[in-house]
Amino acid sequence: MNNIMAIARRELANYFATPVAYVFIVIFLALTGVFTFYLGGFYERGQADLQPFFLYHPWLYLFLIPALSMRLWSEERKAGTIELLMTLPISTWQAVLGKFLAAWAFTTIALFLTFPIWITVNYLGDPDNPVILAGYLGSLLMAGAFLAVGAAISSLTRNQVIAFVITVVLCFGFILSGFPLVLDFFRGWLPHGVVMSIAYLSFWTHFDSITKGVIDLRDVIFFGSFIACWLFANVILVEMKKAD
Amino acid sequence: MDPMIEVRNLVKRFGAFTAVNDVSFAVRSGEVLGFLGPNGAGKSTTMKMITGFLTPSAGSVKVSGHDVEASPIAAKQAIGYLAEGAPAYPDMTPVEFLIFVARVRGYSGNELMQKVDAAIDRANLRSVAHKNIDTLSKGFKRRVGIAQAILHDPPVLIMDEPTDGLDPNQKHEMRLLISEMAKNKAIIVSTHILEEVNALCTRAIIIAQGKLLFDGTPADLEQRSAYHNAVTLTVSGGASTDTIADALRKVTNVARVEVSAGADGRMHVVAFPESGASVIGDISQLVRAQKWELDEISVETGRLDEVFRAITSGTSESGREVLT
Ligand SMILES: Nc1ncnc2c1ncn2[C@@H]1O[C@H](COP(=O)(O)OP(=O)(O)OP(=O)(O)O)[C@@H](O)[C@H]1O
């Protein structure tokens, strides 16, 4: 446990030791603002809720989260510090978990800094705050899912750009696979069960219901097990690729 | 006493290429093992398997009684490891880095700060303790790696080229530090500096093309040299070198005599003894009897570079082709 925390602390401090953290947070906040107020028609809707705010999170995460996750393992491999890390008395899963938790904690911080939007909506009207809380929770779970994919991909290559691109493409797939248009396309030639599985694997399907204020245990379980699976893949990939 | 490091029939293959080929040796506490071999011999690869970074293709490693594959955590706790190139996180300062390593090694509070402090002192890092590691010079980076390796006072210390990139003073300090720690540790040091073997090591092994070619004391190594017990006469004038060479050839147990010109224009006549024999007694009697005027007469203990070349010769260039 202490090992995991030591790794998470170093990793989190590392985000702030470089401009990455500040650039990320500023862009994240600026884009949430643009999406919510401009594209989402926050004022025009005349409703006191954060639907337009959460609606764009998958798209925001699609490009921002891979930028956070791409360095997690690529950088270690490129700098050779992975040899240091993996010869310290820790197991691979502890290192994987520590790094993932650091990146997740960082997105939590970024997400937390959007609280002025929440204050605004409470100032302007009388929103359903539990629904908003559910939205935040859902957003955080989805961020975790993006990160878990990104961390695993990052252990595949020493090149951060490659890690970024592959992660974006994969995550794009996990968002799109819930869209009716895409599912209709598959319906033409795939059995019903397979199409349902594709829809089930989509972030979109599970995120959508959470932002509407419905915390279904099944959605939470989906994100939890999705993250667990990708972290497991991450452990295996690190073991396989660490010395290449 | 059981050996602290036990390497048995270790093999590492990368695809069809065999980097380490059936290497076995053991190191006890109190020993400093010098690990020699040409570039690409498999030294670093062997060390990576001992420290649990690489999984062996065959064979086993035991450190402090723990099998590295079966109980890696226990083994890694007993090891301090300076990897090749001394990797460290560039965005951290040495203090931050050492605190991180100490935390992962399970220290906290006062004890942690004491360990970090002691490591900084031992590696002479005080002056750069709060600079970013990526701005440090090569030698200081190496010392950060060393501080990290000795932080927990491990019973087993594995260092891949610890003196590479250090200035002569720091090299000397490093050797002192290693000798000082050697009393209660089992240490493996790889190096390309052969004098280091004499200065530092109680034992040396040589590998080339992944094969173990020599395992013995530095003295054993010197004895393998044709120069072991060879006598060199340095002549500046007077007696002609030919006369001297002819006379020396007749001395009992002299196998062969070589004449060469030194860089300073003086002539050197070297008498090589039959293996194991000593000829200095007879030769010095001869010198006195003949009243040759000599600048210098010396006996060599052996030339390590020559032994090294002889043992590993023909393996360094054509290595890959021969094996694959
Ligand atoms: N991950 C790898 N994949 C393929 N080949 C490798 C890998 N790591 C090492 N090798 C090869 O194994 C051989 C031994 O390498 P190693 O680094 O152990 O040599 P070394 O004795 O430490 O050499 P040096 O003195 O140059 O440090 C080399 O031919 C190297 O190219």
Ligand SMILES: [Mg+2]
């Ligand atoms: Mg090496």
